[in-house]
Amino acid sequence: MIFAHDTEAALLAAVELANSGLEPDTLTTVAELDRYFEKYVYTGAHTRTRAELESVRALRAPLRRLFTSTRDEAVQTVNRMLADAQALPQLVRHGDVDWHIHAIGPDAPLDTRIVVETAMAMVDVIRADEMSRFAVCADDDCEGVVLDLSRNRSRKFCSVACGNRNAVAAYRSRRRGA
Template identity: 55%
Template sequence: MIFTDDTAEAMRAAVHLANSAQDPDTLVTRADFDAFLAEFPYTGRIDRDADELAVVRALRPRLRRMLLAPRDDMVDEINDAFRDIVFDAHVVRHDGADWHLHAVADDRPLAERILAETAMALLDVVRADEGSRLGVCADDDCEGVVLDLSRNRSRRYCSVACTNRNAVAAYRARQR
C-alpha cells in the first residue's frame, strides 16, 4: 500500500473534482453534485444547495494547481490551504474506516473540508516523495489530472475514455 486509505480517497476525490472542470464540465447541476457526493461520501455538514455547489466548483482550479505542483511548490500550496482552514483536528472512526484524522470540524463548509483533506493527503505525498504519482493525462487532446496508485506506476491516462481512445488509435495505426 502506497498511501493510507483516507489519503488515497482524498486524492481520488480531488482529482475527480479537478477533472470535472475539463470540457465538458461534469459538475454543473445539483444531480451532478449528488453523483459526486454518492461516489465520494463526505461526512459532516452537506447542504446540497446551489451556493455549496458554486463554492465547490470554484475550488476546482485550486485543487488542480495543488495536485500538479512540483514538490516544493506543492508544499507552498499546502501551506496556503492550511492558512485558509479553521483547524479543529480530531481522530475519528466511521463508516467502516479505521481511525483517521479529520482536520476540521464536521460543521465547517464542505469546500473547506475538501480543501483540508486534499492538503492533508498531499502532505503525505510530499513526505513520501511520491509526487510522480500525479500528472497530466497522456492523451494529446486531454488536460485531465492522472492519479497513479498502481504498483508499477503504469497509469498514463485520466479516464477509461482516454485509455480506450488511445488504445483504439494505436491498434488502427498497427493495422495500417
C-alpha cells in the same frame, strides 16, 4: 497500497473534482454534487444549494494547479490551505470507517472540508516524495490530471475513455502499417 486508505480516497476525490471541469463539465448541478458527495462518502454538512455547488466548483482550478506543481510549490500551497482553514488534525471514527484523521469539523462548509482533506492527503504525498504520482493525461486532446496509484507507475491516462481512445488509435495505426 501506497498510502493510507483515507489518503487515497481524498486524492481520488480531489482529482475527480479537478477533472470535472474539463469538457464535458460533469459538475453542473446540485444533483451531480450529491452523487460526488455520496461516491466519496463525505460526512458532515451538505446544504445541497447552488451556492455550495459554486463554491465546490471554484476549487477545481486550484486543485489542478496543486497536482501539477513542483514539490516545493505544493508544500507552500498545502501549508496555506491548512492555515486558511485553521485545520486541527484529530483522530475520528464514524460509521464503518476505523480511526482516521479529520482536520476540520463536520459543520464546516463542504468546500472547506474538501480543501482540508486534500491538503492532509497531500501532506502524505509530499512527505513520501511521491509528487510524481501526478501527471497530465497522455492523450493529446486531454488535459486531465492523472493520479497513478499503481505499483509500477504505469498509468498514463486520466480515464478509461482516454486510454481506450489511444489504444484504438494505436491499433489502427499498426493495421495501416501492416
